[in-house]
Amino acid sequence: MYKRILFLIVLITFIVTNTFVSAEVKEEQIISRGIVDSPSDPKFANNIKNAVKALEYLNGKVVKPGEIFSFNKTVGKRTIERGFVEGLSGSGGYYYPDVGGGVCQAATALYRAALNAGFKIVERHRHVYGAIYAPKGDDAAVDWDANWDLKFKNTASYPIIIRTYTSPDNKQIIVEFVKQSDTSSDKSYKVKITANNKNxxxxxxxxxxxxxxxxxxxxxxxxxxxxxxxxxxxxxxRSVEVSSDNITVKFLIDRENYTVNGKTKVLDAVPFISVDGKTYLPLRYLAEELGFKININNSNEVLNLTLEK
Known part of the structure; x- marks a missing residue:
């Protein structure tokens, strides 16, 4: 009985702690996974923080068939202003202070997920003297200033979603590739939108x-x-505020919570940034919170959405 209770406590802790992974992702949808065991030496504590921050930028990204995904383009420059801290960079026992030091752990987890999915690796660099978390040499070194990137091509016939999270103790950095749901409603319609009689x-x-x-x-x-x-x-x-007629709607990228004039609400479809850098929002929440009414008309494989105030 005690072991069963302990197992439930650990399971609940794991679910609560992994704030990056979507509850809607089912195990059978996962096509690959990449895991990195973070160094246990306390001097690398900030490296783990930077790896987790990189996971936040990676989480939820959709990679379409044939698209090339770039780690640097997605994670961006590692700066204090963007949430990174001073960690340690280097390899082979030689380390130096560096803002963003440790993001290579996230890059390595991403690299391993891409390898396990059978995707084409377009660009990848190794640490010159190896990485302590990659004794087999399957690491991916990234550097913004040196223009060292990790890139892979989605060679599957379907889009994949990148999901990221950590173990409860932050000792494992985990990246999963999830096959995007292929529902008939997603495939059947082209979308046309009219607002106040204007296409x-x-x-x-x-x-x-x-x-x-x-x-x-x-x-x-x-x-x-x-x-x-x-x-x-x-x-x-990583938020965007949209304002109109004394109404301000604030969306958080890859997060379910949003606010309307400061009042917190919950989405069932999260905003995200595509591989080519465009920000996408769920139309219903954007339109209705700004005071529009949505009329839907499905005809001839076209989804016509009319917004009216």
């Missing part, structure tokens, strides 16, 4: 509206500009 214009440059798991997503900039909204981006917080 919203989208193209490949602005990003196109699309449907994931029955939820319509729209590119932030193109949509808000055409709706006449103001937008404020907070890079350090």
């Amino acid at each position: 919203l214009i989208y193209n490949q440059d602005t990003g196109l509206p699309f449907i994931i798991n029955g939820r319509t997503y729209v590119p932030l900039r193109a949509t808000t500009e055409q709706l006449g909204c103001s937008v404020k981006w907070n890079d350090a917080e």
Whole structure:
């Protein structure tokens, strides 16, 4: 009985602690996993913090078939303002203070997930004298200033979602590739949006509206500009505020919580940044919180959404 109770406590702790992983991801959807055992030496404590911060930037990213994913482009420059701290960089026993030191653990976990998925590795570098968490040499060294990147190509026939989390004690850095749900509602419709009798214009440059798991997503900039909204981006917080008519809606990238004039609410479809750097928001929450009513008309494989105030 005691062992059973202890197991339940550990299981609950694991679920609560892993704030990055989506509760909707089922084991059978996971196509690969990459794990890194973080160094136990206390001097690398900040390295683990930086690895976890990198996981936040990676989490939730969608990689379409044929797309090339870049670690540096997604995680961005490692600065104090963006949430990174001073860790240690280097290898082979030689280390030096470096803001962002430790992100290579996240890159290595990502690299291992890509290898295990059978994806093509487009660019990868190794630590010159090896990495203590990669005794077999299967590490991935990344460096913003030296332009050392980790890139892989999704060679599958379906999109994958990158999910990231840590073990309860933060001793393991974990990256999973999840097959994106392939529902009929996602495949059947092209999306056309009309707001106040005006068709919203989208193209490949602005990003196109699309449907994931029955939820319509729209590119932030193109949509808000055409709706006449103001937008404020907070890079350090990874949040975006959309304002119109004394209403301010604040979305957190890859997070379920959002606020309307300071009041916290919960989404069932999280905002995310695509591989090409475009921010996407769930249309229903954006439109309804700004005071629009949504009328839906499905016809001839086209999903027509009409927004009216």
